[in-house]
Amino acid sequence: MIKILQLPLGPLQTNCYLLGCEETMQAAIIDPAWNGRAIAATADEQGWEITQILLTHSHFDHIGGLADLKSATHAPIYIHPEAIPMMQTATMQAALYQMHIPAPPPPDEMLHEGQTLTVGNCSLRVLYTPGHAPGHVSFYLPEHGVVFSGDALFQNSIGRTDLPGGDYHTLIRAIQRELLSLPDETHVLSGHGPATTIGEERRNNPFLQ
Numbered sequence: 228m229i230k231i232l233q234l235p236l237g238p239l240q241t242n243c244y245l246l247g248c249e250e251t252m253q254a255a256i257i258d259p260a261w262n263g264r265a266i267a268a269t270a271d272e273q274g275w276e277i278t279q280i281l282l283t284h285s286h287f288d289h290i291g292g293l294a295d296l297k298s299a300t301h302a303p304i305y306i307h308p309e310a311i312p313m314m315q316t317a318t319m320q321a322a323l324y325q326m327h328i329p330a331p332p333p334p335d336e337m338l339h340e341g342q343t344l345t346v347g348n349c350s351l352r353v354l355y356t357p358g359h360a361p362g363h364v365s366f367y368l369p370e371h372g373v374v375f376s377g378d379a380l381f382q383n384s385i386g387r388t389d390l391p392g393g394d395y396h397t398l399i400r401a402i403q404r405e406l407l408s409l410p411d412e413t414h415v416l417s418g419h420g421p422a423t424t425i426g427e428e429r430r431n432n433p434f435l436q
Contacts (some may be wrong), residue, residue, distance in 0.1 A: 228350050229408075232269065233416065237261030238326060239288040242418055244375055246345025249276045255279040255346040256296060257366060257375050258418060261328075263295030270300075277299055279346060281338075282306045283313035283377025284360040284426055286390070287321040289418060294329035303335035305344070306383060307355070309362030338364055351426055354405040358398020359386030365405065373414045374425075380406055380415055382423040385434045402435065 232245040241260035247270075248254065254275035259266050270277050277300040280426040282290060285306065297304060306314065313320075314331055321328045340355035344366075354365040363386075366375040378386035378401055388395040406415075412424030428435060 228352070229368070230273070231373070231416070233261075233422075234266065234269065236265075237288055237291050239292075239417065241288045242416070242420075243292070244416060245270055245273070245275070246349065246351075247273055247348055248349045251276045251347030252285075253278060253347035255281050255344075255351075256302070257281045258283055258289040258377065259292040259296045261291040263292030264299055265298070266292055266296050267299040277302045279344065280304045281351075281366060282310065282314075282334075283365060283375065283379075283418065284362040284363040284410075285310040285317060285331075286360055286378070287324075287326070289377070290314065290317055290331050291321070291326075291328040293331045297332045298346070304332065305336045305338050306365050307338045307362035308333040309357070310360065312364070313361060339365075343402070356380075356398075356405050357399040358388060358394050358396075358401050360390070361392040367409065367413075372410065372412055374406065374409060375416050375417060376406060376418070378418040379429060381417045381420050382415075382428070383432050386418075399434070407435070 228249040234243045241259045244257040341370040342353040346353045352367045
């Protein structure tokens with residue numbers, strides 16, 4: 228059995244997700260957007276041990292709490308190698324928007340397309356979904372019908388492609404190949420905003436018609 232907590236954090240209300248295995252009480256943090264110590268405290272309240280920190284991509288609003296979370300938990304950080312250069316400029320990204328984040332610590336593990344990760348007794352498959360940002364990935368839980376899409380796919384929208392490293396056609400191809408190939412009933416948990424489903428986006432998303 229799994230439990231998922233959604234925490235909208237920071238000035239951009241970026242969704243951080245806590246994915247907990249209720250059988251083993253192990254948990255992963257997906258995109259520690261802001262206030263890493265509050266994220267760690269939330270996991271503690273659930274009685275969970277954080278065993279992984281998983282990054283969909285490295286825009287500053289998705290890793291603003293990474294330094295404090297790493298300090299609090301010492302959990303390994305997982306990232307796609309193509310996202311590392313942008314991770315290294317995260318503090319400069321934030322400064323462009325008159326915001327400050329602590330410099331993110333270096334990653335511990337590299338993600339690759341098709342890789343399977345385990346959180347307790349839960350399995351996640353890494354989907355390669357670039358276009359919004361270099362090295363963007365999504366995390367799919369086939370046994371539970373859930374995909375964490377980061378900033379690739381939103382309810383009735385898609386990720387911006389006008390930022391450095393973005394490309395509209397790359398993003399659309401990634402969504403079609405990796406996300407729209409999932410079952411219609413798959414729940415989509417995005418980096419911003421409410422949840423949706425693959426079927427709803429296939430039918431209603433104006434960018435995918």
